[in-house]
Amino acid sequence: MDVPLFLIFAAIAVACGVNVVVQRHPITSAISLIGVMGSLAALYLLLGGEFIAAVQVVVYAGAIMVLFVFVIMLLNAGAEGRSGRSWPVRLLGIPFLVLLLGLLSFVVQAYAPKTDRVVFGAFTSGGPRDIGKLLFTEYLLPFELTSVLILIAIAGAVVLARKEID
Amino acid sequence: MPASLFPPYEDLLRILPEIVLTIAGTLVMVLEPALRPERKRLLGGIAIAGLLVALWGTAVANLFRGPAFHQMVVVDGFATFFRALVIVVGILAVLCSIHYLQRERPDSGEYYALVLFSVVGQSVMAAANELIMIFIGLEISSIATYVLAGYLRDDRRNNESAIKYFLLGSFATAFLLYGIAWIYGAAGTTNLVEIRRVLSTPELAPPRFLVGVSAALMFVGFAFKVSAAPFQVWAPDVYQGAPAPVTAFMSAGPKAAAFAIFLRVYMTAFEPISNRWEPVVWLSALATMFVGNFAALLQNNIKRLLAYSSIAHAGYVMVAVSAHSEIGTAAAMFYLAAYAFMNVGAFAVVTHFARQGEKYVDVDDLAGLGHRQPVTAALFSIFLLSLIGIPLTGGFFGKFYIFKAALEAKLYWLTVIGLLNSAVAAYYYLRILVVMYFHEPGEAAQTVSPVAPGVKIALWASAAGTLLLGIFPSVILDFADRSAALMK
Incomplete structure (x- = not known):
């Protein structure tokens, strides 16, 4: 049960994280960020860090996000206009991003120790x-x-x- | 049990400079609203007094060498050296600022508090022995500097400078933080000495590649903070846009502190994988020297020129880092001290000469300064000659020790290229000298006002420091040599 739950929440966290960057309206980005915080809290909970999960929800998804939204409303920020990107950014941005992500995931896959796997719920001291x-x-x-x-x-x-x- | 919660008194003495500076900063903020605008410069006096007491505190802390607060900080010669350096830079910057602030905007108390807190951050960085402390110190120093860069809110260049510095700086800090997360995941600790122990014990050591990724990510963060290529792009815009005394401050203080943590992290924690990071630092040193010196040739704005020169000087220090030896560390320390004096001095001249609204910041505006204000021009010449690396100045011995360390580390190519770069650099510094002495006085030099007392003290003190390091280099070098062996 733990692994499917982990996969679901991890996928939500990543999807929301990408959405924060992709969205052009600040409010949509902020709400996606709440999704990231919430699914991270669920991941902490899966590992057994109940207090940390609660703090994550109360402080980040609660207090800090309220401030975010409040500031966005106060500034009355609308959707951002598309600014002209310079050609190196347009040409190299995506390939470099793919390269960085590919490299990092390769390193984790190939070199991270596989012997002591994460045990869900084993963390009790938080x-x-x-x-x-x-x-x-x-x-x-x-x-x-x-x-x-x-x-x-x-x-x-x-x-x-x-x-x-x- | 409750008794043990209070830290031992020696620990408190070991962070005495930070305590003093924090108290002084808070005092400035509390007194600020109570003072009438024309009395605000009193706060500058409080800031200087606080910094001087902190300098004394550094000496006291140095008597109690060793780790404090559960190994969070460590007081050793290295920490004492950089603490003293950033505090002295703080004093010089405040001296330059008092007159500048009266000129540009009279109601200004928080400025001094921001400088003091920024120095707190840098001082923490100097003594940090733990990645968490490094991060917090770096953030305190950086956030204060972002705000200082945009202190004159109504000035568009200030705004540009602050927003660029803030956005790019935060981005770079994120890389640093990500690197810290990786090394914590790989080694299970954030203490530098512990990381070193884990990495050099074969049974415990995590895969090299994981550590390498962490070192690379942290390198991005550090290289940004010291404006080393390829992460130097921000420096010219930020240095040009920020108020001149702030540029003086941030091109010397935060940079020295960033080099301090750079050295400490790579010479202790990442020492076991040094064969992996040495080529990276080598390449970065090479690129930094080239970018800085060749771009500086094309500049006409003196702040921008000095910004590129500051990048080039970061390149020389990177040469010392890539030498990866105790001599290299000592050379980097000495160079940063010499650089701080000559660079703050040069920016003090810019502060003085720029006038209201920083009108005169082109090299050509300096025409004839040698006739109008011979003393200022002579002091400026000392700084420029030192930046070139002429004997009898601190810059000469700085470069000498760096290239000596590089030769001993068998970095022949880097040494040759570094020396050639210094020759290129001579051109743009000499150009300023020529304009200053051999051109007819222009409008800017005709109308130049007498040097304000604070700037005058800063000028003379920087010149004294530059010459002291050039004539009696052993005073500082002996201390640097003894302190270069970091706690392992």
């Missing part, structure tokens, strides 16, 4: 307790530094977006 513990011991410094990262992002957004008050 609970809130474990994550919290790791976050405040081993990953304390990255955790704290992320707050600097967020602070700088907020400050940057304010600098670039605020109106001058004369």
Whole structure:
């Protein structure tokens, strides 16, 4: 049962991911992105990471996507116009993409270790307790530094977006 | 149990520069709304004070060498060197900025906070011993720099610069992140020393090819950040469009920090597969030198010219990286220090000369500066001669050590081509000198105003640094030599 489910959700994730790029209206792209997030959550669940799956749904598919859609609505962004692409992009873009994907899948197929296969549901340690513990011991410094990262992002957004008050 | 949650005091001292800089940055942001527009330059003073304390903090941290926070960061000579370097670049950039900001836009407090936080990111990169830390440090540094590049929102060139830098930079970071994911999948850890241990233990080592893909993906990210070919296309547009002091800052600080993580990742984590990445770095060094120097020949805008020159200099450092030895690492460190002084100095002159709205940024505008402001012109000449690599300047010894390291690594062709490239480069630097000294003063030079005090200090300090490295190179080189052996 696990493998067909995995294949279904993985296929949905990839299809939605491609759709994010292909679609020309930002709202359609955003909704496809929700599809990606949702199917990733299902994959986490299959592996046994219940908490991570829940967080994925709540934070990404919920909060972050709401912000995405909100910003798109606020900007009233319409479908993007097709801009003229330069000839190297038109000529080489698709072949290079195929080459990169082909190379990566070849490497995974040929070299990834096949001995210890993924066992669905075997991952048991991703609970809130474990994550919290790791976050405040081993990953304390990255955790704290992320707050600097967020602070700088907020400050940057304010600098670039605020109106001058004369 | 609760007691053990608090990190030991030595660990806190090991990240003292970052703590100091973060406090200073926050202080600037808190004080900013309380100050009247004409008093805003006070914030520049706070920023400089914060950076100076952080420099002291770097020295204190250096007394407590070793890993901290569960091996997330490591304080060694290498980290101390790059921390000090990016902080000094920060000081010089702030000195150039104070007058510039008053000239272009008076209400400007966050600028200094952004510079300080950007230096926090670079300082973290210098000391990072873990791919997660590298990523977070890089993002802090980059995001602050994206915003700084577009700081003058009403200027169209600033907007172009910021949006190009942001879009391409994020794209490159995605490659880096993807590479990190691959190596985590292959080696099961993100700690650089651990990765090295796993890769060099035959029973544990994942297939080489998997690691190679990861190294290649991460190379894309790093090469973008150091503007090495073929990922250098963004640099001229971004450097040209950004405010001149910001260009000074981002062509020296973030670049040095990016080289620091580049060296650390490839000299520790990916050392066991060095025969795979050496040819790639070799090719990239070659292409970077050619693209930078030959494109610079055609430029008339001085910011664009210096941008291409900055690409070429990244190429020289890549030569040192591809030497793949401790001498090469030390040479790269020395070169980045010399480059920081001479490049920030050159951009300080551009900041001074460009005037309101950066009107005068063509090489021909400099005509006759040698007669109008002999001191400024003389200092500019020092920077240009150092960029060429004339003896008695830091640039000379930088190139000397790099090509010495390349020769010892038996990279004969790269050395020959590098030397030929330096000769080509002499042409476009000398052209500026000729215009400055032998052309009749034009309108731009006639109307040039006296050098602002902040820029003056930055100019003299950069010139002193350039000459110090050229006359007493051993001061820095000895330290670099001792620090080049990275923790393994």
